[in-house]
Each structure stands twice: as C-alpha cells, then as structure tokens.
Amino acid sequence: MSQSPFLDRSGWTPEPLDLWEPILITKEEIDAEIERLASIARPANGRRQSLIVHPRWNELGVGPGLNPGVRVTLEVLKPGEETAPIRHNSTQINFCIKGSGSTIINGKRIKYGLYDTWNFPSMATYRHINDSNDLHVRFCYSNAPLLEKLNVHIVEDAPQEPPLHVVEEKEEAKAQESIAKIVPLGDEGAFLMPYEVLINPEPVESKILHWPWQGLKGELDKLGGLDKNYRGRRLYMMWNPATGRHNGITPNFFATITIRPAGIVDRPHRHTSAAINYYFQGSGHSVVEKKRYDWKAGDLMLSAPGWGIHNHASHDEPVYELTVQDQPLMIYMESLLWQEDLKKPWRVLGTEAGFETNAEALKRKAS
Numbered sequence: 001m002s003q004s005p006f007l008d009r010s011g012w013t014p015e016p017l018d019l020w021e022p023i024l025i026t027k028e029e030i031d032a033e034i035e036r037l038a039s040i041a042r043p044a045n046g047r048r049q050s051l052i053v054h055p056r057w058n059e060l061g062v063g064p065g066l067n068p069g070v071r072v073t074l075e076v077l078k079p080g081e082e083t084a085p086i087r088h089n090s091t092q093i094n095f096c097i098k099g100s101g102s103t104i105i106n107g108k109r110i111k112y113g114l115y116d117t118w119n120f121p122s123m124a125t126y127r128h129i130n131d132s133n134d135l136h137v138r139f140c141y142s143n144a145p146l147l148e149k150l151n152v153h154i155v156e157d158a159p160q161e162p163p164l165h166v167v168e169e170k171e172e173a174k175a176q177e178s179i180a181k182i183v184p185l186g187d188e189g190a191f192l193m194p195y196e197v198l199i200n201p202e203p204v205e206s207k208i209l210h211w212p213w214q215g216l217k218g219e220l221d222k223l224g225g226l227d228k229n230y231r232g233r234r235l236y237m238m239w240n241p242a243t244g245r246h247n248g249i250t251p252n253f254f255a256t257i258t259i260r261p262a263g264i265v266d267r268p269h270r271h272t273s274a275a276i277n278y279y280f281q282g283s284g285h286s287v288v289e290k291k292r293y294d295w296k297a298g299d300l301m302l303s304a305p306g307w308g309i310h311n312h313a314s315h316d317e318p319v320y321e322l323t324v325q326d327q328p329l330m331i332y333m334e335s336l337l338w339q340e341d342l343k344k345p346w347r348v349l350g351t352e353a354g355f356e357t358n359a360e361a362l363k364r365k366a367s
Contacts, residue, residue, distance in 0.1 A: 027298025037076040046083035063148030077130035088155040091250040092120035098137035115213035121206035143252040232357035248328030260314035273327040275304035282319030
C-alpha cells in the first residue's frame with residue numbers, strides 16, 4: 001500500500017522552538033584550517049575552501065551551513081593563483097580577513113584589501129585572483145542552504161561569460177504598458193495581474209558593490225565617540241539600494257560593521273533573524289540564552305540563533321566586528337519579529353512601526 005499523501009494535524013498545537021546552540025570557531029581553529037588549505041595540492045578549479053558548519057546542520061535536511069539559512073565558507077588563495085569561473089543563483093557577501101586580491105564579476109574587477117566587503121548578485125559569473133605576494137583569505141556568506149532545501153540551487157561550473165543584459169528604454173515602456181493592464185477588484189486594494197506582467201516584472205538592477213574598509217572605518221570611528229549614554233548599537237549597515245526598504249547588502253542578508261568602545265554592554269534583545277559575528281579587533285563576551293561565551297579578535301561565532309535572547313559586551317579595548325543576518329529575507333516574508341527591550345512587546349519590523357534610540361535627545365542635550 002502506498003503512503004497516504006495526507007498528514008492529519010487535527011488539534012495540533014505548536015511545540016517550543018528548538019534553538020540551535022551558539023557555536024564559537026576560534027582564531028586558532030581558523031588559522032589551522034587556513035594553513036591546511038594552503039598546504040594541499042591546488043585543486044583543478046583552484047578553489048581551496050572549507051565550509052564552516054554547525055554540528056546540527058543536517059537535522060533539518062538543509063544544506064550544510066553555520067545556521068539553517070546561511071553558509072559560511074573559508075576560502076584561501078596562494079600568491080599567483082586564480083580560480084575557475086563559476087556562477088549560481090545564490091547570492092553572496094565576501095569579506096577579506098587576510099591579504100588582498102581581486103575578483104572579476106561579470107567583467108568588472110573588484111580590487112580589495114583587508115576587511116573590505118563586496119557582494120555577488122545572482123548568476124553573475126566570477127573568479128578570484130590572488131595578484132599579491134601574500135596568502136589571501138576570505139569569508140564567503142551565501143544563502144545556498146535555503147536554495148538547497150528548496151532543491152533549486154543552480155550552479156554552473158566553468159560557464160562562458162554571458163553578455164550583460166541591459167534594460168533599454170523600450171523594454172521599460174513595454175513593462176509600463178503591461179502594468180496599465182492590471183485590473184482592480186473591489187475597492188479595498190485587491191488587484192488582478194495579467195500574465196504579461198507576471199512574466200515581465202519591473203527589473204531592478206542588482207549591482208556589484210564594494211565597501212572598502214579604509215573609508216568605512218573613518219565613518220565608523222565617529223560612532224565610537226557617541227555619548228556613553230547612547231541607547232543603540234554603534235554600527236553602519238552596508239546598504240545595497242536594490243534591496244530598498246528591506247535593508248540589505250543582498251536580498252537575503254544584511255551586513256553591518258560595529259564599533260564597541262571599551263566597556264560597552266548591550267541590552268538583552270532578540271529577533272527571528274539569526275546573527276553571525278566575526279570579531280577582527282578587541283575582545284569581549286556574549287550571553288546567549290543565559291550562557292556566556294568569551295571571544296577575541298579572529299573568532300567567528302553564530303552569536304544569535306533566531307529568537308534567542310542575547311547581548312554582547314566589549315572588554316578593555318574597542319571591538320570591531322562584522323555581523324551578517326538574514327534580516328532582509330525576514331522583512332520581505334513579514335516574519336521579522338524584533339524585541340529591542342525585553343520589558344516591552346516585540347514588533348513585526350517592516351510591517352509595524354519600529355524602534356527609536358535616544359540619539360536626538362542626546363544631541364539636543366549636548367547643544
């Protein structure tokens with residue numbers, strides 16, 4: 001007898017969330033893996049890489065990742081090496097943690113150095129080049145696990161470089177003609193969309209963008225001088241305008257770089273987006289679900305499983321950290337619950353009004 005396609009859930013009640021535990025990958029572990037990757041024979045495609053995975057990654061049937069929706073890959077290139085071209089429908093963030101190099105994405109060359117950040121749009125053909133005299137190391141953050149869970153992660157190895165598709169004015173006009181065919185239904189905002197619009201949505205260019213550390217640090221250090229009574233996090237998000245109000249560097253992720261002056265302790269908070277932190281200067285600790293984790297420069301940490309209560313603190317010197325979260329995806333799905341103050345209700349960010357800091361009040365007081 002074949003298995004029934006029906007699963008009776010009558011009277012079902014939800015079970016408590018089974019949060020993934022935070023995981024700390026130390027600088028010493030990362031350095032050892034860098035050394036190992038650099039010591040092996042060059043792979044045929046030139047890609048020396050290791051996935052950084054959570055011990056529980058396979059429990060949900062997702063692709064290997066550091067949390068269910070984010071894959072972090074450690075990638076190494078020796079001087080003079082180059083990878084073979086590749087493209088895929090997952091998007092990426094790259095962050096240089098050692099040395100320097102270049103990436104050629106759809107014919108555009110990104111020349112980057114230590115602590116630079118840059119994005120990879122979907123199906124952009126790219127290759128990495130170490131055109132320096134030193135070892136080059138990057139972290140690559142990808143939404144591949146989500147696409148693999150959906151069984152639609154399309155990867156093309158060694159593709160030919162396709163010509164870029166440029167949206168012409170006549171195409172834009174054609175799209176506008178289709179939009180004019182949308183039919184209102186009732187008077188409460190419901191519409192009927194014809195097939196001509198369904199298969200020709202208004203295109204939004206997804207640009208290849210680069211955030212150099214040299215310029216970013218100058219802006220970030222200004223935040224370090226904020227009043228010690230400031231109630232907020234001293235950070236900048238690297239924003240890609242193509243993500244609009246969803247606040248991302250890619251449609252799936254945001255990437256922020258934070259400065260924590262010595263002795264700063266965040267208020268406990270939580271959100272359904274999961275956070276991965278890379279600390280590249282200073283030391284401190286995080287408390288996640290009442291358990292303390294001490295970290296230092298060079299450590300990588302799944303620091304906040306989705307909806308886990310957490311806060312962070314710097315010790316006796318300033319801290320710089322990169323944080324990657326799947327917040328833009330959560331906003332688009334209307335699934336981003338955020339509780340900035342545990343004594344107050346959470347809100348659905350992107351659908352309800354969000355939170356405010358006391359920055360303006362401090363400015364008025366100072367003046």
